[in-house]
Each structure stands twice: as structure tokens, then as C-alpha cells.
Amino acid sequence: MDLKEWFANRKKKQESVEVKQPLSTEEYCALWTQCHLCRELLYTRDLRQNLHVCPKCQYHFRIGAEQRIEQLADPDSFVELDANLASADPLGFVDSEPYAKRLKDASRKSGLRESVVTGTITLNQTPIAVGVMDFGHFGGSMGSVVGEKVARLIEEAQKRRVPLIIISSSGGARMQEGILSLMQLAKTSAALQAFHEEGLLYISILTEPTYGGVTASFAMLGDIIIAEPGARVGFAGRRVIEQTIRQKLPADFQTAEYLLSHGQVDMVVERARLRETLSQIIEFHKGNNPTPLSPSNGKKGEAIYSR
Amino acid sequence: MADRKVTPLEFEQPLAMLAQQIEALEKQMGEGVNPELEKDLNRLNQQYDQLKRSLYGNLRGIDHLALARHAQRPYTRDYFDRWDPQWVELHGDRQGCDDPAMVAGLISLKGYRFIGIGTQKGRSIRDKQHCNFGMPQPEGYRKALRLFRHADKFGLPVVNLIDTPGAYPGLHAEEHNQAEAIAVNLRELSGLKVPVIAVITGEGGSGGALAIGVANRILMLEHSVYSVISPEGCASILCRYADKVAESCAAMKMTAKEIRDLGVADEVVPEPLGGAHHDYEFAAEKLGEVLLKHLAELSKLSPPELKKDRHDKFRRLGAFLESNEPIGA
Numbered sequence: 254m255d256l257k258e259w260f261a262n263r264k265k266k267q268e269s270v271e272v273k274q275p276l277s278t279e280e281y282c283a284l285w286t287q288c289h290l291c292r293e294l295l296y297t298r299d300l301r302q303n304l305h306v307c308p309k310c311q312y313h314f315r316i317g318a319e320q321r322i323e324q325l326a327d328p329d330s331f332v333e334l335d336a337n338l339a340s341a342d343p344l345g346f347v348d349s350e351p352y353a354k355r356l357k358d359a360s361r362k363s364g365l366r367e368s369v370v371t372g373t374i375t376l377n378q379t380p381i382a383v384g385v386m387d388f389g390h391f392g393g394s395m396g397s398v399v400g401e402k403v404a405r406l407i408e409e410a411q412k413r414r415v416p417l418i419i420i421s422s423s424g425g426a427r428m429q430e431g432i433l434s435l436m437q438l439a440k441t442s443a444a445l446q447a448f449h450e451e452g453l454l455y456i457s458i459l460t461e462p463t464y465g466g467v468t469a470s471f472a473m474l475g476d477i478i479i480a481e482p483g484a485r486v487g488f489a490g491r492r493v494i495e496q497t498i499r500q501k502l503p504a505d506f507q508t509a510e511y512l513l514s515h516g517q518v519d520m521v522v523e524r525a526r527l528r529e530t531l532s533q534i535i536e537f538h539k540g541n542n543p544t545p546l547s548p549s550n551g552k553k554g555e556a557i558y559s560r
Numbered sequence: 561m562a563d564r565k566v567t568p569l570e571f572e573q574p575l576a577m578l579a580q581q582i583e584a585l586e587k588q589m590g591e592g593v594n595p596e597l598e599k600d601l602n603r604l605n606q607q608y609d610q611l612k613r614s615l616y617g618n619l620r621g622i623d624h625l626a627l628a629r630h631a632q633r634p635y636t637r638d639y640f641d642r643w644d645p646q647w648v649e650l651h652g653d654r655q656g657c658d659d660p661a662m663v664a665g666l667i668s669l670k671g672y673r674f675i676g677i678g679t680q681k682g683r684s685i686r687d688k689q690h691c692n693f694g695m696p697q698p699e700g701y702r703k704a705l706r707l708f709r710h711a712d713k714f715g716l717p718v719v720n721l722i723d724t725p726g727a728y729p730g731l732h733a734e735e736h737n738q739a740e741a742i743a744v745n746l747r748e749l750s751g752l753k754v755p756v757i758a759v760i761t762g763e764g765g766s767g768g769a770l771a772i773g774v775a776n777r778i779l780m781l782e783h784s785v786y787s788v789i790s791p792e793g794c795a796s797i798l799c800r801y802a803d804k805v806a807e808s809c810a811a812m813k814m815t816a817k818e819i820r821d822l823g824v825a826d827e828v829v830p831e832p833l834g835g836a837h838h839d840y841e842f843a844a845e846k847l848g849e850v851l852l853k854h855l856a857e858l859s860k861l862s863p864p865e866l867k868k869d870r871h872d873k874f875r876r877l878g879a880f881l882e883s884n885e886p887i888g889a
Contacts, residue, residue, distance in 0.1 A: 343822065343879035344813050348798040366887050397878030404875065426766075426788050428798060431812045432824050435766060435788040436877040439774045442746035443871045449747070466788075468739035469727075469767045474747055488739040488767070489729030497729045507734065517737045 288312050290483075304524045313481050313524055315461055317363070318370040318387040321420055325383065325528055326374035333372040335405055338398045340367065344431050352429040355391070363390035367398045368423070371406040373415070377532045382410035384419040388462070393423035395467055396430040400437025403471060407444040416454040416535050421472040425465020438470040445474050454538045456531065459486045459509070459518065477534055478518045479527070480509035486518075566837055569626045575615060578608050616833055619783075621809030624816070625791060627783035628723075628762045632837040634844065635694075636663050636678030636721045639761070642844035643669045647676070652703060659700030661691045664707050667719070669848055672855060675711040677704050677772060678721030678761075694763075695728035698741035701771045705745050708752055715863075717755040717855055720772040725790060726765030742771040749774035750871055753863035757854055759847065760784040760816070760825075761836075776870050777854045778824060780816035781847070782831040786824070787814040824877060827854075 286297045291310035300307070304324055305314040316324075322331050346352040360366060368390040374383050384406045386393045403419065410417040426434040448455060457475025459468075461484040468488050472478075480486060487507040495502055505511045509521045522530050568576035585601050588594075619627075627633070640647050640663070649665040652658040660680065667676040681694035704720075711718045727738050749756060749772075758775035764786030780786060789797075794808040819825045829850050836843035861869060 337882050337884055339881045339883035339885075341879040341881050344811065346811050348808070348811060360887050364887060366883070398880045401878050401880055428789055428794050428812070430879070431788055432786055432814065432819055432822060433878055435770055435786075436824060436874060438743075438767065438770055439746050439750065439874040440877060442743060443750035443774070443874050446747045446751045447871065450751070466767060469742040469771075470746060471743070473737070473740040473743040487734050488727060488742070489734065494729045494731065494734065498731060500731075502731060506731075515735055515737070517740065 286314075289314070306524050311482060311523065313461065313483055315388055315422065317389050318365065318385040321385045322370070322372075322374065322383065324524070325376060325418075325531070327376065327378065330375040331372050332374075333370065334409060335371060335402050336366065338367065338402055340396055340398050340430075342429075343397070343433055344429070346429040346431070348429075355429070359391040363387060365390045367402065368393045368395070369399045369402050371402050373409070373413075376528070376535070379532070379535055380413070380415045381535070382406055382413070382415055382417045384417075386420060386422045386467070388422040388424070391427065393421075393467070394425060394427035394434075395423060395437050396427035396434050397437060399427075400434075400440045403437075403441045404444040407441070407448050411448050411451055411453060414451070414453060416456065416538070417448065418456045418458065418531065419471060419475075420458040420460060421463045421467050422460045423463055423465070423467035423472075425467060435466065438466050441471045442474065445471060449474075454535065456534060458527075459512075460484050462486070464488065464490060473517075479530070480512055480518045480521050481527075482509055482521055482523050484509045486512055566632060566834075567630075569623075569630065571619075571623050571626065572615070572834075575608070575611055578604065578611060582608060612833065619815075620806065621785070621812075621815050621818075622791070622806040624783050625763075625785050625805075625809055625814075627835045628785045630835060630837050633723075633762055634836050634840045635683070635723060636676075636680045636761070638840055639721060639844050639847065640665060640667055640676055640678075642841065643667055643676075643848055650707065652706075653699045654706055655699070655702060657697070657699035657703075659696050659703055661694055661696040661724075662700035662703050664703065669852065672852060674717040674719050674855070675707055676719050676721070677707055679724040679768075679772070681723060681762075692728060694724045695726060695768060696724065696771075697728060697730075697733050698736040698738040701738070701741040701745050704772050705741075705748055708745075708748055711754050712752050715754055717757070717858070718752065718775075719851060719855075720756070720758045720775065722758060722760045722764050722769045722773055723762030723784075724765050724768050725763055727768035727771070742767050745771045746774055750874065751867060752870070753867050755855060755858035755861070755866055756870065757851060757858075759829075759851070760786050761847075765790060774870065774874065776858055776866060776873065777826045779827050779829055779847075779850060779854070780819060780825045781829050781836060781843075782816055783835050784816050785809075785814045786816075786819050787812050 284297055286295050286300055288295060288307040290312035293309045305316045340356050342352045365387055369384055369386045371384040374381055384403055455475050456477045457472050459472060459480040463472055463486045485507050491502060512518045513521050582604050589597055644667045647665045647667045663680045664677040667674055679694050679696060680691050682688035682691035708718060756775040757777045758773045760780040762784055766789055791805045791808045794812060795804040816828045820828050829847055832839040832842045
């Protein structure tokens with residue numbers, strides 16, 4: 254072997270060296286999860302037990318609708334509503350791929366028919382109507398089906414006179430359904446108007462990330478608005494704003510904590526305390542029980558306390 | 561012809577060139593009578609009319625968009641001024657701000673009184689900046705909300721004119737919670753007990769347009785557009801190329817006729833041939849007529865009926881299937 258050959262061989266060897274993917278192979282990720290914030294490697298089973306919150310830095314991972322309901326509801330109390338509603342393709346929308354194909358791909362990836370799951374649960378034995386958005390399906394975007402399911406959920410809550418909780422996580426309105434998506438903002442808000450007039454309680458929970466049309470409709474219309482720590486919530490996205498005003502935005506811009514300090518949410522509650530906080534708020538809004546305290550101005554007291 | 565003075569758009573160039581030729585010929589004619597030239601002139605004039613009709617009869621989505629954004633297009637104040645030269649402007653959200661991008665006032669159109677509210681784009685450069693190019697801040701939506709409630713209190717109809725690229729993506733707007741400002745408007749508008757009519761006069765840009773767009777009747781001027789996101793935004797997000805604007809205009813179905821066919825708009829209001837900017841008087845007159853027709857119809861409904869009518873209109877909108885197939889099949 255002459256020197257030339259030796260160099261050629263060495264070069265060939267270098268080129269054919271297999272580069273190992275550090276974290277993305279599937280079997281590895283099934284066991285271990287890296288925290289997006291502090292980069293700590295976490296054992297997935299422990300993470301799940303900790304409600305998908307990093308034990309080291311308290312980073313709240315995005316979670317799916319199913320897990321949310323599991324964390325919130327009394328065991329086996331969830332009854333799904335309108336599970337069979339599916340998206341149509343009213344515009345015949347095609348960009349780089351047809352919308353119909355994108356829908357199928359999204360469902361295959363997420364295992365969901367649409368980006369919101371609605372139903373009824375009990376929370377500490379109190380019946381509640383609950384809607385949970387799943388960012389994992391089509392970026393949690395709101396098209397006709399999401400609008401319809403949310404509107405039906407609100408109407409169901411109104412009919413049963415139970416409190417309503419909606420957990421939002423969405424990139425905004427679904428462009429592929431054009432103007433009909435935009436109209437879902439109006440539809441859900443109109444349903445909430447009727448709900449509102451009945452004097453019923455609606456708690457909106459904002460989770461990472463909630464943007465666009467969802468923020469500009471039902472997500473911001475809660476009687477009480479709760480955000481998860483670190484969740485990014487806004488109308489326009491950070492990048493769009495930076496490009497428009499051509500200046501850097503504060504690092505914590507549009508985070509839950511930023512929203513709290515700007516008076517946009519009532520509280521920031523970590524996932525571990527969410528269930529008990531909700532339970533407490535809902536219990537409180539049942540109002541005063543007329544028995545222990547008799548109203549000071551007598552006679553018509555029952556009317557005041559009846560709600 | 562006065563309408564040839566209007567700045568031509570890109571797709572109107574052939575028409576503009578023909579107009580130039582006609583003008584040059586007319587100049588020559590002025591110097592002396594020549595039957596040969598007269599024949600040519602007649603032929604050119606015929607050609608001009610023909611081209612004009614065929615051009616405006618076959619507009620693409622992006623052409624409508626260009627017309628809707630035309631710098632000389634009549635804005636909210638132009639309509640208000642023509643409907644009621646003595647209209648009284650009202651200012652302020654009562655919480656520390658008056659947004660010039662949202663105009664409001666007391667208007668009497670042929671004796672019929674209503675509260676007029678609308679987005680305003682601004683004509684000169686300074687004016688445009690002052691009005692933030694027709695993009696209201698949250699305070700603008702709250703100013704509108706104050707006047708919705710005012711109208712409700714006095715039983716006056718509300719007429720909203722919409723011509724806005726959308727809500728403004730800015731730091732101030734986010735800090736002052738524009739999402740909430742829009743959401744509250746949607747909710748409160750759907751609860752009003754007076755007639756509400758929304759008219760898209762130019763661009764209907766997403767949430768910013770809808771914030772004053774929840775109405776018993778939605779009217780759209782012939783060349784106006786209404787979309788969930790700007791076509792530029794759609795192109796850059798979905799196609800990854802910002803230059804695919806024409807394609808995304810077509811894909812989103814955003815022209816007045818398409819929006820009507822989707823069941824969102826109730827009526828398309830005709831514009832002067834070539835667009836509203838050719839004849840402000842005609843545009844204002846025509847829109848006024850259509851408005852009065854709808855206001856008369858709505859005035860027959862009782863307050864609870866009006867509210868129900870509006871609620872039901874939006875409750876119906878949307879397209880979906882009932883599917884029992886397994887997920888992802």
C-alpha cells in the first residue's frame with residue numbers, strides 16, 4: 254500500500270463514519286426526555302408522574318388533551334361530547350399540500366379527530382363542562398369544527414347549568430378554512446354571551462402556547478383567567494411584532510408572568526396546584542349558603558342567596 | 561373623462577395606455593377637423609369601453625385586493641361626509657385614549673339616524689401615520705365598544721364601516737391586551753338589542769375587522785376583500801414564499817362574491833365601474849341606499865329578535881362533517 258492509497262483509505266473511512274443522532278431516535282426518547290429549558294435529562298416515567306413538569310426547573314411541558322383530562326377529572330368521570338365531528342374542506346384549499354391530506358396526516362400523528370376535545374367531568378364530585386385544546390393536532394388551530402364543538406359545549410354547560418372550563422392551546426384560526434375560521438371567533442363569543450347572561454361561571458386556562466383567534470375570542474373571555482407558568486400567550490406572535498416594530502422585545506414578553514404583571518390574567522398556577530385551585534374557585538362561586546348566615550335585610554334574602 | 565386621472569394599478573396598465581392614445585388623438589383633433597382621425601377615435605373609444613368591461617368582468621382575487629387597497633379609495637370619513645355633511649364626531653374610549661384609526665359619530669342619512677363607526681386609513685403620509693394605516697390599537701376597539709353601548713342605551717342602530725389591514729402587531733397593543741379588546745367586542749356586539757350592520761368597504765383584515773364586524777347584516781362592496789389572515793401572511797406561512805400572494809388570494813376565497821357564496825356576507829354592493837375611487841358620490845349614494853333598505857328591514861324586528869337574529873346568523877356559520885370512520889383513516 255503506497256502512501257496515496259493510505260490517505261485515500263483514511264478519507265473513505267472518515268466519510269463513512271456513522272453519526273449517531275444524540276436524542277432523536279424513538280426508543281431513546283420513549284425512555285428519556287430532555288427538558289426544553291434546563292436541558293436536564295429526565296426519565297420519562299418520572300416526568301409523567303410529576304404531571305409533565307420538570308422537577309429541576311419547573312418547566313411545564315406541553316401535554317395532550319387526554320393527559321389534561323386525566324389530570325383534572327375524577328377517575329373515569331369523563332364523558333365525551335360530539336366526538337364524531339370532523340373537518341370538511343369548504344374551500345378546496347391547496348397550498349403545498351391539499352388541506353384534506355394535511356387533515357389526515359394531523360390525525361394520524363395526534364390520534365385525534367380535531368384539535369379540541371370536549372365533554373363533561375366531575376371535579377371533586379362537582380359536574381363540570383370541559384373543553385381541552387391539543388396543540389399536537391394541527392397546531393391546535395381553530396376551524397369550523399373547533400368553533401362548533403366549543404359552541405356546543407358552552408350550550409351544554411348552559412343547559413345543565415354547570416361551570417365551564419376551557420383549556421386553550423392554539424396557534425390561532427385555521428387558515429385553510431378561510432373566512433369560516435374567522436367566523437368561529439364570533440360564534441364562540443356569541444355562545445359565551447348567552448352563557449354570561451345566565452350568570453354561570455366560566456374559567457379559562459391559558460397554556461403554552463395560546464395565540465391569535467383563540468386568544469381573541471373565548472380564551473380571553475373567562476370570568477376567571479388562569480395561566481400556566483411560562484406559557485406564552487398573545488394575539489400577534491413575537492416574531493411578527495419584532496419584524497413590524499423593528500426592535501427587540503423583552504425576554505419575558507408574552508409569558509404568563511408578563512401577562513400577570515400587565516393585568517391580563519388573574520393568576521399563574523402551576524400544574525400541581527391547578528386541580529385544587531379550580532375546585533376552590535368553583536366551590537366559592539356556588540355562593541353563600543343561606544342557612545348559617547341570615548341576610549341582614551331580612552325577608553327577600555333567599556333571592557339574594559339562591560345562586 | 562375624469563376617471564382617467566386616477567392612478568392606474570398594474571393590471572389596469574393596458575387600459576391606461578389606451579386612454580393615453582385617445583388623449584393624444586383628442587389633442588390632434590382640437591387643431592382641426594379630420595374625418596380620418598375621427599373614425600380612429602371612435603374605434604379607440606369603442607375598444608376602450610370593451611376592454612374596460614372585459615377587464616373588470618374577469619378580475620382575479622389579487623386584482624380585487626389591489627382595488628381594495630387603492631390609495632384613492634374612499635375611506636370611512638368620505639362616506640360619513642357624503643351621507644351627512646353635518647355629522648357629529650365623537651371621540652375617546654373614556655379610559656385615557658382617542659384612537660384616530662377608529663372614527664365614530666352621530667349620522668343622519670336621509671333623516672334616518674344611526675351611530676356610525678369605522679376604521680380610518682388616512683390619505684397623506686402624515687395622516688396615514690397618524691391613523692396607523694387603519695390599524696386600531698386596543699383603545700380603538702374600546703372606543704367602539706363604548707359607542708355600541710351608547711347606541712344600545714338609546715335604541716339607535718349601529719353601522720360599522722370596515723377597511724383595515726387588521727389589528728396592529730405592536731408592543732403597546734399586546735401590553736394593553738388587544739386580544740381581550742377584540743374578544744369583548746365580539747361578545748358585546750352579539751348581545752346588542754339594536755340593529756347592527758357591518759360593511760366591508762375595503763380590506764377586511766382578520767380579527768381587527770371582525771372586532772366591529774359582528775352584525776345582523778354583513779355587506780361587502782364589490783371590490784372589497786375579507787380574510788382570516790392577510791394574503792401575504794398566508795403565503796409566507798403556508799407556501800414559505802412571500803411572493804405567492806396571488807395564489808393565496810385565490811386559495812383563501814376572499815373576494816366579495818366568494819364570501820357571499822360561503823354564506824358570510826349577505827349582499828354585495830355594486831361600485832362604479834373600475835372601483836369606488838372613480839366616483840365617490842356614486843359609491844356613497846349606492847351604499848347609502850342599500851344601508852337604508854337593510855335598516856328598514858331590521859327595524860321591523862323587536863330588540864330580542866334582533867339579538868337572536870345576530871346570534872343565529874353566526875351560530876350557523878361553519879362547515880363540518882359527522883364522521884364515524886376511525887381517526888386518521
